[in-house]
Amino acid sequence: xxxxxxxxxxxxxxxxxxxxxxxxxxxxxxxxxxxxxxxxxxxxxxxxxxxxxxxxxxxxxxxxxxxxxxxxxxxxxxxxxxxxxxxxxxxxxxxxxxxxxxxxxxxxxxxxxxxxxxxxxxxxxxxxxxxxxxxxxxxxxxxxxxxxxxxxxxxxxxxxxxxxxxxxxxxxxxxxxxxxxxxxxxxxxxxxxxxxxxxxxxxxxxxxxxxxxxxxxxxxxxxxxxxxxxxxxxxxxxxxxxxxxxxxxxxxxxxxxxxxxxxxxxxxxxxxxxxxxxxxxxxxxxxxxxxxxxxxxxxxxxxxxxxxxxxxxxxxxxxxxxxxxxxxxxxxxxxxxxxxxxxxxxxxxxxxxxxxxxxxxxxxxxxxxxxxxxxxxxxxx
Numbered sequence: 001x002x003x004x005x006x007x008x009x010x011x012x013x014x015x016x017x018x019x020x021x022x023x024x025x026x027x028x029x030x031x032x033x034x035x036x037x038x039x040x041x042x043x044x045x046x047x048x049x050x051x052x053x054x055x056x057x058x059x060x061x062x063x064x065x066x067x068x069x070x071x072x073x074x075x076x077x078x079x080x081x082x083x084x085x086x087x088x089x090x091x092x093x094x095x096x097x098x099x100x101x102x103x104x105x106x107x108x109x110x111x112x113x114x115x116x117x118x119x120x121x122x123x124x125x126x127x128x129x130x131x132x133x134x135x136x137x138x139x140x141x142x143x144x145x146x147x148x149x150x151x152x153x154x155x156x157x158x159x160x161x162x163x164x165x166x167x168x169x170x171x172x173x174x175x176x177x178x179x180x181x182x183x184x185x186x187x188x189x190x191x192x193x194x195x196x197x198x199x200x201x202x203x204x205x206x207x208x209x210x211x212x213x214x215x216x217x218x219x220x221x222x223x224x225x226x227x228x229x230x231x232x233x234x235x236x237x238x239x240x241x242x243x244x245x246x247x248x249x250x251x252x253x254x255x256x257x258x259x260x261x262x263x264x265x266x267x268x269x270x271x272x273x274x275x276x277x278x279x280x281x282x283x284x285x286x287x288x289x290x291x292x293x294x295x296x297x298x299x300x301x302x303x304x305x306x307x308x309x310x311x312x313x314x315x316x317x318x319x320x321x322x323x324x325x326x327x328x329x330x331x332x333x334x335x336x337x338x339x340x341x342x343x344x345x346x347x348x349x350x351x352x353x354x355x356x357x358x359x360x361x362x363x364x365x366x367x368x369x370x371x372x373x374x375x376x377x378x379x380x381x
Contacts, residue, residue, distance in 0.1 A: 015042025018097065019090025020071060021051065024082050025277070036090050041068055046079060070250060070305070072102045072175065074132070076275050078304035081296075083278055104132060105179040106208050106217045107187070111167035113203035117271075118262050120203055122255025124174060127186065131254055133173035133222045134308060136271040138233045141165045146220060149213050163205075168233070170271065173218045180211055234270035234376040239313045240323040241371040242330070243360040246305035249273075253350055254308055257359060260346060261312070264329050266322075270311035270376050278303045284374055287367070297355040309375040323368045330361040 022037045034051040044066060048058035063079060070077055076085050089095035107124075109117055114136075121131065139147075144164055174183060188202050208214035244257050261268065276284070281302035288295050314322045331338040331345025335357050338348035350358035362368045 015040065017041065018068075018071065018094040020086050020094065021088040021090050022048075022077075022084040023087050024084050027279070034087075035084070037084065037086075038090070039066070039068070039071060048079075065247075065304075067250075069130070072098065072130075072132075076303075076305055078300055081278075081300055083303045101177045102175055103177060103179040103211055104173055104175045104218065105183045105206070105211075105214045106221070107172050107174060107183050108205040108207075109170040109172070110203055110205055111164065111169050114168055114170060115262065115267070116203060117170055117268065118255050118257070118259030120255070121172070122259055124172075124186070125252040125255050127182075128176045129174040129179070129183070130176060130252075131172065131249065131273065131308075132175045132306075133218065134170065134271060134273040135222060136168055136170050136232045136268070137221070138166060138168050138231065139164050147207050147217060149216055171221045173214075173222065180208065180214055231380070232270045232272070232376070234311045234372060235313060236311075236369060236372055236376070238322060239269060239311050239372055240326050240362045240368045241360075241375065242310040242312050242326065243302075243375075244308040244310070245301060245356065245358060245360060246307050247301065247352070247356045248350060248358045249306050249308055253358065257346065257350055258310070260349065261310070261329075262315075265314065265316045266312050266326060266329070267315040268310045269313045270372075271308065272375065272380070273306050273308050274375065274379060275306050276303050280379065284371075287364075294355050301355050302360075311372050311376060321365065323362055323365060327361050327363065330359050333357055 018039045018041065020037045020039070022035050024033050024035065025031075026033050035057055036049045036051050038047045040046070040060065043062060044064065045060045045062045046058065046066070047056075047060045049055065050057050058079070061079075066077060071086060073086055073088070076083050078084070089098065109120055113120065125131065141161055144160060176182060183204075183206055187204050187206050189206065208217050242261065244254055248254065248257060258268065274280075278299065281299050282289075285295065285298055285302065288298060292298065312322065312326050314325060329345060331342050331347040333347070334354045335347045335351025336353075338345050338351065342348060346359050347357045352358075362371045
């Protein structure tokens with residue numbers, strides 16, 4: 001009843017309003033606190049109540065960076081330096097509006113198409129798919145059958161071992177309205193085709209036939225406790241790190257940025273989408289604390305939503321350092337300066353300001369291996 005009344009009050013005062021249950025980890029009390037969050041779409045403001053006491057926690061506050069598309073189950077949003085995770089819908093109205101629009105599916109970029117990953121992801125984003133999870137993996141012959149709920153389905157695809165075993169592929173969890181049906185159309189599978197996972201000239205594969213089987217598959221691939229941990233094979237030596245920042249991921253720029261990186265003579269040898277906690281972000285950015293004026297804002301940005309970590313290697317024969325070559329390719333940290341001095345760089349093309357500058361890259365020669373290890377060894381565990 002409380003949630004219903006809360007929603008009705010929000011709606012009459014602020015226009016269309018959506019209610020969510022969110023969790024916030026309180027580092028001082030070392031407990032997880034639960035709140036009811038109301039998002040007023042009319043004026044882009046939010047309001048929060050403590051779920052247990054029903055007391056007001058945050059009065060109506062306008063948040064310019066938030067969009068309606070930022071709200072879906074499992075996503076994280078940042079309010080006043082607090083990272084909140086959306087765990088449930090707060091009322092029936094919100095559930096009815098969002099449940100159909102937030103259907104998820106799982107698709108795989110085939111090994112021989114990994115070099116086209118940027119273009120493929122860009123095409124998917126252009127068709128309205130939102131990237132929820134991504135991991136570059138190298139499947140063993142023992143792991144491939146685990147992608148299927150029913151072992152019989154695996155036996156219907158005799159060429160799958162040859163196609164996938166010990167080769168890099170990219171697993172993606174995607175979200176949009178009618179995602180499972182739409183991804184099969186994109187891949188080229190007909191509605192009644194339940195035995196095929198891909199067509200000969202497609203760059204992608206789809207194994208899950210339903211929303212439920214896609215959810216089960218996503219749990220296995222992206223690290224659900226108790227499930228298999230399909231892993232990639234980062235080189236860790238002679239490479240450097242790029243992180244596509246949360247604002248760029250949210251704006252649907254992942255595919256475009258990845259494409260420019262690949263077209264610029266670099267190859268991606270490991271990739272994974274992460275949702276950094278404030279603690280993880282602070283550990284990663286520690287070298288900037290007390291040195292960069294924008295450090296607090298950088299911390300907020302890195303923990304504001306999903307970011308995509310990429311291990312970068314040079315695809316060209318070069319006597320120089322991959323780290324230096326890629327740092328030059330990314331450009332100055334301030335996009336305004338980059339657009340004036342080096343308009344061909346990544347930050348000039350995709351950056352907004354010094355904090356929302358689209359891409360983080362390793363700055364110091366000694367930090368390349370450390371930063372790659374942080375994401376692809378430490379966080380991966």
